Amino acid sequence: MNKTNGSRSNAVKKWINHNVIVFAFLGIFVIFSIISPTFLNVDNLLNITRQISFRGIAAVGMTMVILTGGIDLSIGSTIEILNIVCPTLMVSYGMSPFMAILISFCLSLAVGLANGILITKAHIPPMIATMAFMNILYGGAYIISGGQPVFGFPDSFAKMGQGYIGEVPIPTVIMILTFVAGGIILTRTTFGRSLYAIGGNMEAARLSGIKVDRVLIIAYIMDSLFTCVAGLLMLSRLMSGTPNTGRGFEFEVITAVVLGGVSVSGGAGRLFAVFFGVMIIGVMNNGLTLMGLNTYWQYVMNGIVLVIAVGLDYYSRIRASKAAKA
Amino acid sequence: MTGSEENILEFNDVVKSYPGVMALSHVSLAFRKGEVHAIVGENGAGKSTLIKMTTGAVIPTSGSITIDGERFTRLSPAKAREKGVAVIYQEFNLVNELSIAENIFLGDPIALHGFINKKAMVKKSQEIFDMLGINVNVMSQVKDLTTGYKQLVEIAKAFTHDVKILIMDEPSASLTTNEVDTLFSIIHKLESKGVTVVYISHRLEEIFEISDRVSVLRDGHMIGTYPTASKTKDQLISLMVGRQFSEQFPDRSGSTEEEVVLRAEHLSGPKVKDASFTLRKGEILGFGGLVGAGRTETVQLICGINRLTGGKITYKGKDFVARDPLDAINKGIVMAPEDRKEQGLMLHMSVGENIAFPSYHVCSKLGFINFSRTNQIIRKYIESLSIKTPSQEQLVRNLSGGNQQKIVLAKWLARDPEVIILDEPTRGIDVAAKAEIYEIMVKLVESGKSVIMISSDMEELLGMSDRIVVFCEGKVTGELKKSEFSQESVLSLASVNNSTEKEHKYE
Numbered sequence: 001m002n003k004t005n006g007s008r009s010n011a012v013k014k015w016i017n018h019n020v021i022v023f024a025f026l027g028i029f030v031i032f033s034i035i036s037p038t039f040l041n042v043d044n045l046l047n048i049t050r051q052i053s054f055r056g057i058a059a060v061g062m063t064m065v066i067l068t069g070g071i072d073l074s075i076g077s078t079i080e081i082l083n084i085v086c087p088t089l090m091v092s093y094g095m096s097p098f099m100a101i102l103i104s105f106c107l108s109l110a111v112g113l114a115n116g117i118l119i120t121k122a123h124i125p126p127m128i129a130t131m132a133f134m135n136i137l138y139g140g141a142y143i144i145s146g147g148q149p150v151f152g153f154p155d156s157f158a159k160m161g162q163g164y165i166g167e168v169p170i171p172t173v174i175m176i177l178t179f180v181a182g183g184i185i186l187t188r189t190t191f192g193r194s195l196y197a198i199g200g201n202m203e204a205a206r207l208s209g210i211k212v213d214r215v216l217i218i219a220y221i222m223d224s225l226f227t228c229v230a231g232l233l234m235l236s237r238l239m240s241g242t243p244n245t246g247r248g249f250e251f252e253v254i255t256a257v258v259l260g261g262v263s264v265s266g267g268a269g270r271l272f273a274v275f276f277g278v279m280i281i282g283v284m285n286n287g288l289t290l291m292g293l294n295t296y297w298q299y300v301m302n303g304i305v306l307v308i309a310v311g312l313d314y315y316s317r318i319r320a321s322k323a324a325k326a
Numbered sequence: 327m328t329g330s331e332e333n334i335l336e337f338n339d340v341v342k343s344y345p346g347v348m349a350l351s352h353v354s355l356a357f358r359k360g361e362v363h364a365i366v367g368e369n370g371a372g373k374s375t376l377i378k379m380t381t382g383a384v385i386p387t388s389g390s391i392t393i394d395g396e397r398f399t400r401l402s403p404a405k406a407r408e409k410g411v412a413v414i415y416q417e418f419n420l421v422n423e424l425s426i427a428e429n430i431f432l433g434d435p436i437a438l439h440g441f442i443n444k445k446a447m448v449k450k451s452q453e454i455f456d457m458l459g460i461n462v463n464v465m466s467q468v469k470d471l472t473t474g475y476k477q478l479v480e481i482a483k484a485f486t487h488d489v490k491i492l493i494m495d496e497p498s499a500s501l502t503t504n505e506v507d508t509l510f511s512i513i514h515k516l517e518s519k520g521v522t523v524v525y526i527s528h529r530l531e532e533i534f535e536i537s538d539r540v541s542v543l544r545d546g547h548m549i550g551t552y553p554t555a556s557k558t559k560d561q562l563i564s565l566m567v568g569r570q571f572s573e574q575f576p577d578r579s580g581s582t583e584e585e586v587v588l589r590a591e592h593l594s595g596p597k598v599k600d601a602s603f604t605l606r607k608g609e610i611l612g613f614g615g616l617v618g619a620g621r622t623e624t625v626q627l628i629c630g631i632n633r634l635t636g637g638k639i640t641y642k643g644k645d646f647v648a649r650d651p652l653d654a655i656n657k658g659i660v661m662a663p664e665d666r667k668e669q670g671l672m673l674h675m676s677v678g679e680n681i682a683f684p685s686y687h688v689c690s691k692l693g694f695i696n697f698s699r700t701n702q703i704i705r706k707y708i709e710s711l712s713i714k715t716p717s718q719e720q721l722v723r724n725l726s727g728g729n730q731q732k733i734v735l736a737k738w739l740a741r742d743p744e745v746i747i748l749d750e751p752t753r754g755i756d757v758a759a760k761a762e763i764y765e766i767m768v769k770l771v772e773s774g775k776s777v778i779m780i781s782s783d784m785e786e787l788l789g790m791s792d793r794i795v796v797f798c799e800g801k802v803t804g805e806l807k808k809s810e811f812s813q814e815s816v817l818s819l820a821s822v823n824n825s826t827e828k829e830h831k832y833e
Contacts, residue, residue, distance in 0.1 A: 188694055188695055188697075189690070189693040189694055189695060190686045190687050190690050190693050190695060191693055193679070193683070193686060193695070196672075196675065197672050197675070197683060200672040200673070200674045200675060201668070201669075201671070201672045201673065203668060203669050204668070204669050204670055204671055204672055205672070206631075206651060207629075207631065207651050207661070207663060207669055207670070208651070208683050208684050208737070209650075209651050209652035209655045209656075209684050209687075210652070210683075211650065211652060267672075267674050267675075268674060
């Protein structure tokens with residue numbers, strides 16, 4: 001009798017330990033509800049979900065990359081180049097939205113492929129390879145646009161970023177679908193499991209017959225395609241493409257993913273927790289804005305959160321390895 | 327014998343035990359001032375533990391060490407250095423982009439207020455080189471040196487401090503014959519200056535050439551210390567291996583099958599020069615040889631891990647080249663690597679996932695894994711190999727070495743291979759688990775599979791193999807039938823003999 005009680009309370013403890021992020025989210029949620037009277041408005045809450053949707057969608061791709069022990073710094077600039085190229089194709093070349101979107105996806109695919117090839121075949125560390133693309137694409141966006149915003153494209157384009165399904169913003173719906181799809185990929189497919197294996201022990205993964213290079217390249221392509229979805233939704237939301245829409249975007253996404261418990265050294269992490277990582281960043285930024293603090297405070301807070309998240313990751317790994325030795 | 331009879335270094339009844347392993351058991355040993363004292367023993371006999379104790383890297387569980395009249399039970403690395411102990415390891419710790427002088431003082435530069443005194447370092451380096459009789463400009467960059475001279479720089483590094491005891495761990499492993507001669511002349515010079523040289527080498531010829539006395543270690547026990555001249559090479563080998571077999575190997579009649587599954591002819595590749603052997607159906611083929619003889623590298627060629635640069639592999643009667651590990655696995659050749667934690671397992675993942683991983687792509691449709699099939703596989707192998715784990719969700723890093731090794735076997739057996747290559751299958755696991763692994767191997771060959779077993783454990787090699795192929799310096803130097811099995815025959819094929827030394831000289 002005692003024993004079952006013990007193991008049950010152990011299981012509860014384990015579940016709580018495993019999902020601390022959910023309680024952290026609830027804590028922050030409650031704090032802002034108390035501080036700010038407008039925070040709990042349904043409109044505000046739905047607005048938050050739309051605000052976070054762009055980062056959330058990109059976070060699914062970033063999770064895949066970080067699980068392998070890599071990182072992608074180029075996603076902010078990928079969004080910028082898309083926010084210039086896609087509207088320019090429609091405005092200056094008279095393309096249909098469909099064609100412009102299709103080309104945007106091809107461009108993203110090319111960026112992911114290039115990142116993946118540089119990392120696997122030229123053996124350039126992910127941070128450096130993607131940093132190079134961060135600058136190339138950022139510069140490219142300015143060159144193409146001359147630093148000027150591009151607007152005046154078909155109104156039909158606004159539907160996906162500004163529309164609603166019932167009460168729920170379309171980007172929110174797309175984000176939820178993305179997380180569900182990402183979760184299935186990570187837990188149920190050979191590709192998803194290979195990401196974990198590579199991040200945990202690349203040599204063992206290779207010897208187990210995983211085609212490591214191929215999996216890594218696909219991971220960077222997936223990452224880039226998810227980023228493309230996020231970028232096009234942002235464009236549709238604003239209906240104006242500017243070459244600096246993506247500043248700091250990669251930083252926010254990486255913060256959210258790491259906060260969601262994905263180990264920066266790869267091999268461990270769950271999309272469920274990443275979702276709450278994204279939510280925490282979103283709620284925090286929204287709450288700070290409602291409190292009247294300017295956006296620069298959000299940078300400060302995001303930086304602090306990133307340090308705490310990485311610190312916790314390191315701490316828990318030390319604890320785990322000590323526990324394994326004991 | 328040169329030098330006085332005064333002891334510079336003594337081990338007094340030293341014991342070192344790790345959980346479940348006795349690395350050194352009541353070893354007493356004395357080194358005299360100004361002698362060259364060789365230490366020999368098989369892999370795992372306790373030589374490296376002995377070295378590490380002398381440098382303070384390992385603290386004895388009990389017993390003490392006396393250096394130059396001072397007795398220590400807890401010798402620290404700093405203290406050891408201060409007492410004049412220096413070690414030259416087999417691997418180089420040199421920065422290629424820096425000059426010889428800078429390398430010699432790396433980590434401990436001559437400096438005042440943080441500014442390096444380059445002139446003083448060059449002068450001191452030159453003095454050390456003059457003393458050792460090395461004729462190289464100390465300003466030249468290390469990357470321009472040959473391996474032999476790099477080794478000499480390593481030796482010179484030891485002399486920035488006052489050295490009384492110089493330990494050399496396999497110093498000749500990467501040297502050519504001429505370079506070894508230079509090394510020996512330096513050792514003689516040191517000897518005449520009263521430095522004690524502790525010389526560790528697998529090359530017995532060198533030991534007879536250079537050492538005054540030789541100590542033999544076996545399984546952590548001190549067998550004895552002898553004047554080198556009083557022993558022959560054969561006598562030394564029997565002292566190194568001379569134990570009786572315990573009855574821990576499964577009894578079985580050897581394979582009678584003649585059908586050849588895999589034939590390797592004159593393979594060459596990284597660290598492999600010329601490897602030929604045949605593997606028959608239903609046999610355990612042992613690969614013997616010293617560490618670094620090219621055994622692992624040879625099987626890596628077969629498994630598609632390294633590229634074959636020459637030679638031919640025939641598998642099931644057809645030409646065979648594995649493009650990558652997956653290709654070999656799909657064709658029925660699998661390998662359990664020597665370092666199971668680094669190469670064999672995903673330690674942070676579950677028992678189940680580790681077992682099922684190589685089977686994922688045969689148990690999936692359009693990339694989606696059929697978990698009911700993989701669970702069947704997992705349950706089957708946890709049971710049939712009696713892997714002791716609370717559940718299949720348990721993380722692999724929480725299991726014992728023996729159970730981890732069984733998981734490595736399980737993940738490959740799940741792919742129903744024809745050829746199973748086991749690289750050091752029982753390294754670091756306890757006796758009971760060893761016996762279980764042996765049972766599994768026997769079951770495999772009895773069901774018609776073929777096993778290649780690389781083993782540096784002589785007892786295991788002789789006890790488990792049907793035939794043994796012996797490697798030395800990347801070449802197969804001989805093959806032994808069961809009737810020819812003996813530790814001496816393996817060791818003499820495995821050690822560099824004089825004829826190959828001569829080949830080097832005239833190359």
